[in-house]
Amino acid sequence: MTDNNLGAFSSGPRYAQLAKTLFNEIKSGKYAVGELLPTEFELCAQFGVSRFTVREAFKQLVQQGLIVRQPGVGSRVISRESSTQYTQTMSGITDLRQYASETTLDVLTSNLVEINDDVARMLGVSLGETWLHIEGIRSLEKQTFPICLTEVYVAPRFRSLLGVTGPLTRPIYQMLEEQFDCRIKTVHQEIQAVNLTAAMSKKLQVPARTCGLWIARRYMDERDDLVEMAISIHPSGRFSYRESFRRDWQIKTGK
Numbered sequence: 001m002t003d004n005n006l007g008a009f010s011s012g013p014r015y016a017q018l019a020k021t022l023f024n025e026i027k028s029g030k031y032a033v034g035e036l037l038p039t040e041f042e043l044c045a046q047f048g049v050s051r052f053t054v055r056e057a058f059k060q061l062v063q064q065g066l067i068v069r070q071p072g073v074g075s076r077v078i079s080r081e082s083s084t085q086y087t088q089t090m091s092g093i094t095d096l097r098q099y100a101s102e103t104t105l106d107v108l109t110s111n112l113v114e115i116n117d118d119v120a121r122m123l124g125v126s127l128g129e130t131w132l133h134i135e136g137i138r139s140l141e142k143q144t145f146p147i148c149l150t151e152v153y154v155a156p157r158f159r160s161l162l163g164v165t166g167p168l169t170r171p172i173y174q175m176l177e178e179q180f181d182c183r184i185k186t187v188h189q190e191i192q193a194v195n196l197t198a199a200m201s202k203k204l205q206v207p208a209r210t211c212g213l214w215i216a217r218r219y220m221d222e223r224d225d226l227v228e229m230a231i232s233i234h235p236s237g238r239f240s241y242r243e244s245f246r247r248d249w250q251i252k253t254g255k
Contacts, residue, residue, distance in 0.1 A: 015056035018047060022057060026066055027080055036074040037067065059102055063140060065240075100171035105150055107136040110164045122216075123153060123229055132159040134172070137203060138232070145205050148234040155227055158182075173219045173228055182227060188218040196235060204235045211236045 025031055038046065043054045058075055061067045064082035067075045113133040120127045132154035139146045154161055158176055173184050192214040201208045212235050219228040 013056075014049060015053045016060065018043075018049060018053060018057040019060040021047075022061060023064075023066065023082070026061075026077055029080075031077050033077050033080060035077050037077065039074060063102060100174075101169055103138050103140050103147060103169075105136045105138045105168040107134060107165055107168060109133070109135045112159060119153070123226065125226070130156055130159065132156075132161060132164075134164055136168075145238065146203070147238055148232045149200055149203055150233075151231045153229045155225075158227065172230070176219075176227060182221050184219045184227060185222045186220040186224070188220065190216045194233065196233065200233060201235075204233075206235045213239060 022031075022037065031037055037043075037058075040051050040054045040058075043049070043057075044051055047054075058067065058069060061075075062069060066077065066079050066082060068078050069075045111133060112130050115123065115125060115127060115129045115131055117127060120129070123131075125131075132152075134150075134152040134154070136150050136152075137146045138148050138150050152172055154172070154176070158180055161172075161176060161179060163175060164172065177183060194212050194214045196204065196206065196208070196210045196212045198208045200212070201210055204210075212233050215232045215234070217230045218226055219230070221227050
């Protein structure tokens with residue numbers, strides 16, 4: 001890795017300077033792959049900065065694929081080389097909120113649509129229902145190419161959702177919870193490999209028939225009713241997905 005990779009971090013703000021310092025220390029081997037970085041409080045004391053500065057610095061390191069952040073564990077080094085792709089680490093619903101805050105959804109269209117046969121089957125709803133349909137392109141600050149195309153279907157009872165115009169840095173499910181006093185209890189996720197259509201390829205600025213990753217998330221409320229379905233299509237090489245699984249069974253030992 002050459003020093004040119006330092007340009008991956010924006011210059012100027014204090015958090016960017018801290019990110020560059022941590023990047024250099026990871027690169028030099030001070031923090032090895034698999035090792036935890038100091039905690040937010042420890043870095044605040046070491047550098048004389050606020051927690052906001054440390055968190056923003058960590059955010060840049062996450063975006064460059066150098067570390068992953070795990071609630072209750074810490075920030076772990078996963079690479080000594082920065083990556084041009086976005087890496088999403090999942091261990092709970094709160095990570096979806098972090099993903100939305102680290103990226104921007106530029107809304108292209110937002111309108112009411114009558115559900116046709118194909119979409120009705122996908123959503124598992126009745127033909128002819130009218131849902132709020134949102135389309136957009138998700139991108140990362142200072143990155144030239146978009147991360148993915150995003151398509152969102154919002155259930156009819158929430159179709160008057162406000163604020164779904166312009167760049168969004170908040171998850172739509174959070175907006176639904178706030179405006180309609182509902183609570184997302186479960187998120188079902190499905191992942192498939194796909195070939196991008198010509199229209200998708202053009203919007204994502206990749207060659208036609210490029211391989212991609214199709215990710216659909218169904219947001220269910222406390223009654224297990226579908227509130228929102230979000231579909232993201234990522235071109236190859238711009239996104240990776242990482243998930244941690246915790247063993248929840250006990251090993252019985254004989255006496």
